[in-house]
Amino acid sequence: MTSRASSDIPSAYNAADVEKRIYQDWLDKDYFKATIDKDKTPFTIIMPPPNVTGELHLGHALEKAIEDALVRWHRMLGDPTLWLPGTDHAGIATQWAVERRLAEEGKNRHQFDREEFVELVWDHVRKFGGVIHEQSRRLGLSADWSRHKFTLDPGPSRAVRTTFLNLYNRGLIYRHERIINWCPRCATALSDLEVDYSEVDGTLYYIRYPIADDPANHVTVATTRPETMLGDTGVAVHPDDPKHKDALGRTVILPIMDRSIPVVGDEAIQPEFGTGALKVTPGHDPVDFDIGQRHNLPIINIIGLDGNITEAGGKYAGMERFQARREIAAELDAMGMLEKTEEYRHSVGHCQRCASVVEPLISLQWFVNLGKHDQPDSIAGRAHAAVAGGDIRVVPERFNRVYLNWLENIRDWCISRQLWWGHRIPVWYCGDCSHMTVSVEDPASCSGCGSTKLEQDQDVLDTWFSSGLWPHSTLGWPEDTEDLSYFYSTSVLETGYDILFFWVARMIMLGIENTGEVPFRTVFLHGLIRDATGAKMSKTRGNTMDPLELSDKYGTDALRFALTTGTAPGNDLRFTESRLESARNFANKVWNAARFVMTSLEGKPGLDGWHDLPLPSHREDRWIVARLDRVTAEVNTSLENFELGDAQQKLYDFIWNEFCDWYIEMAKIRMRSGTGPSPLPVLAHVLERTLRLLHPFMPFITEEIWQNLLARLPQESDSEGNTTESIMISPYPTANGDRRDDQAEEEIALVMQAIRAVRNARAQLHIPANQNLEAVVQANGALQALEEESEVIRVLSRVEPLRIYSGDSVPTNTGRGVTLVVDQLVVHLPLEGVVDLAAESLRLQEERDDCARNLERVSKLVSNPNFRAKAKPDVVETEEERLKSLQERKQRLDEIIQQISG
């Protein structure tokens, strides 16, 4: 990068100008590419793969900002760092998107054959698949694009088939006819997780089923779904329910169908609910299915895969299910069999993708046998143990329980989907024998009889089946690749808590099954982004914000900073533009501070040693270096604890409140007067290290400034592996305890307090800024420090003249005015005529009273033997020191008050 004249540095940071150039530079230099160094422990994050045709929303931006920060931090720490990006084919979501487009053209997928349709989806992927990529670059993501994977790539596809085969051979994948969740719109089975339950206002229908040998009497059942009665094969009551004692064991006649069905007793029935009698439809309700199994009731499918009534539904055959509901209710009413209806609010399952009402029905599907959590060798059992036993740490910890709880109630996972887009199930059925050939490679012939009349299973696998392999399949599994053996198990899996079950749990289960190792050591979960009112952001609500638009407007760094600051891990975040403004202002502050430093050091000699910076001699320098050291330690600790927001807050405070507001202002004074050691090397040193500390969070602006800064500074050889090439490959600062200087910190704090006190008094008394005040300071124990800092005090508090005396030499006749007691200092502003002396006296008395109250509280505490015995020694010491300083303060205030009144 060429050095530019300072006058060329614009006063406002223009993010758009620099981001593209810098990102391209990083790419060109291959900084993102992970390299294996067997002597070091790698840091690996597998990026959660967004939908290949999706667009990044704010949630993605948050996720990627967090991950990029972690990755950049580790890269700077010198860890071989891999952040592996990828995209997901997102079976049902992508197919649904294409089908919607077809629908807009008045078409549907059944007008195409499978190959044609899949080709349409590929067209869609090719058209929109690059968007995610481009957006990721705009966000500055330092992912290793050379290792990018797509779930349908040959490698991950092979991993899918291999997993299927292995689990099948171990008897853990099986094909079975059982009741599953069916989406009639998508025409596919869904897993339990893909069903969203929501409350809807419905109707509870009370239907009479006459008793066969006593038609004058009947059993009344209550149902929200009268159409399912067509498939009833029994009525169930609680065996001990006195209301139904007579009916139990008898036969009732199913109206409309005129079918005789038994009344059975089952413990699952709640006598208090409805009438206490349940119509049993084993074909279309999971509970009924179980009851049916227990009592050997036949299963009748009366709702087909298209959502219409089947042939088994008699005259209603072919009718759409909800129309059938209305018409059957009407017919029952006409027959006098509808006793009554009630409005009833209940929860109904909807397809997560298309929101259609899910229909439970019996279907032949593939399942993974997950076993039980307490079986040590089952899939669920091992996944449970991994978290329960601490092999995987979950941050924040509370999600541990959520995860374990879910596994404790897990049921087998339905993995087949009746879709066309996805990994087709690697099973071939023989046309000559009944044998199933399960294979990684497409088989040429039946493994049972050798016949070549093979037909592959029509179904594809649940998208989450392939996502569940992601940490190892992206690294090359099932091949024993160098990447796999080096980077697996990965370090951190970072994602939103909303896909803990969908994805995280599946990765743990399948990762352990396939590799015998956990897929990652730490799960770090972030919260959801909400809008200003706290509502979830969604396209249908129309309250989404486009990350790229925000990035254009405020800069990527500001966007990233705004998303990740001021929030705790796992907590949701209400996102408003005012957050962005604040972050943008901070970026601008950093920019301008840097501009000042760079302008100041332009062409100046004496900058040697700025990088390692020998311990400075000047108090202000010692102070800022000590503060930097402290902040460096805190930031590192926060990062180690995944408290990114905390780390950023600390940097924000340090840069703005200490470096800019105080140190730079102090430094200006020395720079103008030319006296004392030059602050320039310190300014350069502190700025440079601060930029490095900030880089993981604000990658672009820090790089831009850093390169400009280094171009103006002498090259230093040092112990840290210094580079001027890029901040992103320079070392992350760690705390160096020998920079601590408690004395400098205390003394500068005192100076700052004194300045604040004078400024305060000036503001209170409405003394114009350009009017100088006189000040007489009684320094007491801080004489030397005050004398040495007198210029700073004089200039920053606009005091002229400033006279400093030791405690015992201060003149008594300094005139009346305002007296400020600042810790051990007494600052007197002789303002006779300006100040209302009575008011000043009152103010001092209030201050004294306040001090006395505090003193009483602290002295009570310190004199409490329990406190002295039980509190930690350093706490006792702190309190004792406080007591002492309060006593001194009170004494001074007393003396002053006495003087005034005297």
Added chain:
RNA sequence: GGGCGGUUAGCUCAGCUGGUUAGAGCGCCUGCUUUACACGCAGGAGGUCACUGGUUCGAGUCCAGUACUGCCCACCA
């Protein structure tokens, strides 16, 4: 029906293992074109940390309960 959060300044939120007089951003008030920055500077107002009880020398922080509120899970016919 279970489980998990949240309730701290007008608003949005930090506050890690209990220990100064509880913090930030935004907003508000008062000054200020002070040659890095008005996306700024200086100063200020504003909080019985939801409520009740308990543990403790000491509680925003730990425990129990209550009230609101949000979310997750569950086969509420």
